[in-house]
Every structure is written in structure tokens, then in C-alpha cells.
Amino acid sequence: MSRIDQRFAALKAAGRTGLIPFVTAGDPVPEHTVALMHALVDAGADVIELGVPFSDPMADGPVIQHASERAIAKGVGLPDVLTWAAQFRERDQSTPIVLMGYLNPVEIRGFQRFADEAVKAGVDGVLLVDCPLEEAEVLAPLRNAGLQQILLAAPTTAPERMAQLCEAADGFLYYVSFAGITGAGRLSTQDIAARVADIRKHAKAPVAVGFGVKDAQSAKAISGFADAVVIGSALVERLGGAKTASEITAKIDDFLRPIRAALDAA
């Protein structure tokens, strides 16, 4: 059983909602990325989504785009992200790591080479935003190496296609809760609840809900009907400007602990 599957099984057994923070690797300070990841786990993260910086993040809003630009300006690339994942694994063998990003850095690295390196580094899954199911053939080397491909589902996804996604879901299915870029604030909880309930009935994997979740209250609203909550832009924005590892840890604690508590109280 993969680390992701084990983690979701444990959450289910405990009746808890998973907390999946997203951070852009290398932001705000490249050297503190590993410390930052451990701080996420200490504050209650169940899975870490680690963003691979890309120059042209088409599906992301300004917050994550700027985090990417800052990291790239400091020279951060896919090799660094893999190195940090491996260093994180030295101390934490149980928290799943999902690399989230765009296809080009992986393609340029070489699919087979990336697959081997990622598995060796202790990465568990990949979420490649611009690689929908229809184009996923190219990711065969990744899947064969044991990396789970996390798929996205959206409010605009047609019923027939949703059935395909539910069938192909591996690790978890990431439902983006409104038709838009990351970090914008539109969220009708009722709409999401109805859609997610339906998806959970059919999906072969747990369902995580994200996009637009920004605090304990909005996270708690989702925890009633989702297997996990993803928090990205709001966290990345909080971390911006932090300089030392202790500053980063303090900001993560301030932000994530109330969310963790709200999820557990739900």
C-alpha cells in the first residue's frame, strides 16, 4: 500500500478530515524548504503538496505565480525540489509528498529519469496541472515507477468525463471547487457539497477539495463532506516575506493549527 493510500486509510479509520497544504518549493527561502515541510507536518498536515516552480503557471493565480517567480529568480529548479524531498524523507518516512506543477519541467528532465529520481527521493505522487487524462499516456514511466498520478476534477467537468476521472482516480481525486484559477474567492459550499457527495460515491479514491479555501471557517465547511481539504494560495501568501526558519515555522503554526483544530472539531 502506498504512503498516500495508507494515510487516507488511517484518516478514514480515525474519522478525520485530511489537511493538505500546498507550498511552492523554494519560497520564501530555498534553504528553509525542508524545515518548512517539517513545520507543516508538526502543524497538522497529512499530505504535502510541493509546488515545482514554473515560469508560465497558466492555471495559477497571482499569489502562486509570484511565489514561482521568486523561487525561479533564486535559481530553484526540479533538481532542488527532488533534493529537498529526499532530505525531508530522512526524518519523515510517513507523510506523503505530492509534487504539483506543470509538464514542461518534467518532460525536459526526461519522463523516465524523473520517475526514477522522484521515487528515489521518496516522492509519492505527482499532480501535473496541464496534463489531463487524455494526455496522460506520456506519464506511463511515472506510473510504472510507482508514482501515483493525482487527477483534477472541476465543476465544469461533464458527467461522462467525471465518470472516467472517478474510474481513473489514484491516490486521491482533487476537486477544484470553482471554475477559476487558484486563490480567487468564490465558494458556494452547498454546490460543492452536492457535487462532492456524488463524486465520492463513484470515485475509486478519496476526494480532496481545494481552490479558495483560506481559513479555519472555510476549511471546516468543507470538512463535512470531503475526505481532505487543500489549502494553497492563502498559505503561500502568509509565508511571503518570512526570512528565518523560526519565522516560517511561527507563521505556519499561526495559520494551520486553527484550521487543523477546526477540522478535528467538525
Added chain:
Amino acid sequence: MPTIQDFHQWPDPHGRFGDFGGQYVAETLMAPLAELTEAYLRLREDPEFLAELDRDLTYYVGRPSPIYHAERLSKHIGGARILLKREDLNHTGAHKINNTIGQALVAKRMGKPRVIAETGAGQHGVATATVAARFGLKCVVYMGAVDIERQKINVYRMKLLGAEVVPVTSGSKTLKDALNEAMRDWVTNVADTFYIIGTVAGPHPYPMMVRDFNAIVGREARVQMLEQYGRLPDVLTACVGGGSNAIGLFHAFLNDSGVRMVGAEAAGEGIATGHHAASLAAGRPGVLHGNRTYVLCDDNGQITETHSVSAGLDYPGVGPEHAFLKDAGRADYVGVTDDEALEAFHLLARTEGILAALESSHAVAQALKLARELPKDGIVLCNLSGRGDKDVHTIAAREGVQV
């Protein structure tokens, strides 16, 4: 790759041109792209739609555009005859309107009251603002802050036409960033918004649809060649940024195996300097803006900033069909430097009284090279894709002239 007989069969139903093209987009865009694909495939067979398009191309755009024998230019070079396909004579001054008229009509038929576009040189933005005014559609144009600075006149033209121009300050602040921003707008406002992409890039069906609307250039030219010269040209040339004017000229000739094709990419300050935008000549296969194609990127897969004197060629990717034609050996793609393009610009102005766009001046420069290699009875057909009025300030500034 097996020998390809029929180049007109592409793309396949998945939007792929061999290994290139496809739909590399976020899940949120899959439904709108499916909706667009379905609507467009229906409309391209719809006689009423095609008749409406044809009427606007004739009476609004001013088609057909002539083929002009640049005699004094040809004589100056002393080689083959150079013919110019005069897309600069279209309404708004470039080939771009062939596509925007087509997409605006699709938007209208799909019931979308708002259109958005990205623009580099501003030509596509102007062409979009123009057709938006023509059809009564709300129009928002995304443009890189750097491009806004170097194309002030086009920015003002768009505003006069009633469009809102939104400066894009992310990344390199040029065309690729404007495209990212327009894509984000589309993802957020898909219900009432149609995204008019200006080149043969982006996810399927855009490379096919934009090509189809520009393919009138080659269809006309092929008929005009046979009527006026009784033969096809020996070689076609056109500039390639995203590649819409080039594919527009090439497409009708792809199955004419005797006709060579050469795309002129922006070599900027020279390919060896790294300051260029020659994705096919110097890039590698990758994924950008929704399709697999040749891209300019570093070893980490980050898209690199490009350079060209012409904003319209300043793009680190290229239409996937060009990537396919390159790998299939059907077309060659070569670099033309800023200096070569400027020299061609001046030569054409002085010998023929035509101010070409800086983009098109790259094609003219390539036509001069090709004409030198061919015998006097040879024919080079060059797509003069746009007029140069918009570039007068850029040229003056570069040459230290106060206007």
C-alpha cells in the same frame, strides 16, 4: 516517421499533429475546449456560416489580397522573381483579421457576448478590437507591459475601437505572459467569454481553427499563381512567431511536393548570442500554452525570455503544426537577425514603396536570400503579412532618429 502523402489530414481527432499539439490544459478548461471544438467542427461545415464569413472577408477585410511582383526589388537582388502576397493591404493592415473575423463569428454563433485576446505587437489586439466593434461584442485585450511601451500607437488604436487594454506585469511582460493572463481570464469567465487566440498555438482546437481561418491566404495565392503565372512558386517564405501567417500561406501548398517552404524565425541578435526567438531553429520539444511543440527553455524546463526587434515574433513557442512540418522534413525553419530584417525593411521601402511590418521584414530578408540562390526564372512567394506603420517609432528610435 513514414513518408507522409496527405498533409491536409492533420490534426487527428485529438488535435495532434504527429507528436505535437494536443490539449495540455487544466481540467477546468477541458469542458470549454470540448464545447468550442464541437461548435467549430459544426460551423466549418455550415454553408450559412461560411457564406457569412466569405461576405465579411470580401466586403469588410477587402479580400482577395493581390500577389505583387516586386520587380525593382528582384532586379536589385539579381536572382529569382520575388512575389509578395499583400496581406498588408487587408483592413487593419495585417493577416490577423482573417482569423479574428472567423473567431468572432464563431463567438457570435455560440452566444458569447464578451471576447478576450492576448497581443504582442498589438496587431492581433487591434484586429480583435476591430471585429468586436464590428459585431457589438465587449472586448478585453491582455498585453505585456513591455509591449505596451513599444507599441503605443496600437494600444491607442484598440482603445479608440472600444476595447479595454489590460497591462500584464508578470514574467517577462511580453506576449507569453499576456497569453497566460488571457487564459486565466477565460478559465474564470468561461460562461460568457470567448477567447480569440491570435496564433496557431494554444490547445486544440485553436491551432486547427486559426490555421483554417488563415488558410485563405494560401488558397488565394495558389489560384492566383496558376492564373497569373501558370505555375506554382518554387519556394514559399513567411515569418514565424507563433506561425499563423506562415501556416496560412503554406497550408494550401503542403501536398504540392515541388513547392519548398521556408519559415523565417527571429534570430534577434544572432542565435549564438542566446538573444533570439527561434523556437524551431534553436529550441526543443516541450509543452507550453496547452500544446506540445518546440519551445525555448532552460535545462530546468523554465521558458526563457526571448528577444526580437519585432514584438510579434517575440514568442518562445511555435504552432504545433510547424513543429510537425519541421520534423516531417516538409518545411525548413531558419533564423533571420534583427539587422537583416531592418536591412530588408529599408530595401523594400526604397525599391518598391512598401513599408513592411518588422515581422514581415524577416520574411522579406529570407526571400532575398532565397532569390539569390535561384535562377532568374525562379519564383519566390513571400507573405507580406503586415504593414509597417506601427513600427515607424521603433525603427526611428533604433536608428537614433527623433520623430
